[in-house]
Amino acid sequence: MTVSVSRDGYWTAALAAIKSFLIWLFILEVCLLVIGFPLVVLIVAGAATVAIALHPLMPASALLIVASTTIGLNFIAIATASLVLTARGIHPHTISWLNWLKSEADPLTLPVYAACPLTCGLQRDIL
Numbered sequence: 001m002t003v004s005v006s007r008d009g010y011w012t013a014a015l016a017a018i019k020s021f022l023i024w025l026f027i028l029e030v031c032l033l034v035i036g037f038p039l040v041v042l043i044v045a046g047a048a049t050v051a052i053a054l055h056p057l058m059p060a061s062a063l064l065i066v067a068s069t070t071i072g073l074n075f076i077a078i079a080t081a082s083l084v085l086t087a088r089g090i091h092p093h094t095i096s097w098l099n100w101l102k103s104e105a106d107p108l109t110l111p112v113y114a115a116c117p118l119t120c121g122l123q124r125d126i127l
Contacts, residue, residue: 016091023092024082032078043070 033040047070054062092098 017086020091021082021086024085025078027092027098028078028081032074043074 047066051063051066054066058065
């Protein structure tokens with residue numbers, strides 16, 4: 001009996017890994033910018049200080065070098081963290097606090113509106 005190996009499974013797994021990597025990249029970058037805003041302010045302040053210190057040595061390109069280095073290191077750090085999470089097999093859809101990635105509605109959570117104390121009793125009486 002011969003078992004044929006399907007290449008479709010390989011491409012499906014590769015696309016799932018690429019999708020997971022890109023989602024992690026987006027999530028970690030947004031978290032750094034939104035939640036880690038004080039850290040971003042410190043990074044920008046440090047980069048501005050370095051650019052000011054380098055300005056007398058290379059007036060034309062100090063800001064360009066510092067800005068590109070800062071953005072590059074940020075991207076490398078986020079991409080490395082995304083790659084590590086993807087390589088370990090941690091997919092974003094398995095994380096409980098990332099429930100907004102799932103397209104399923106939570107059936108246990110009912111919407112509560114501001115007028116509910118006034119109208120909720122009427123709905124029970126009508127039904």
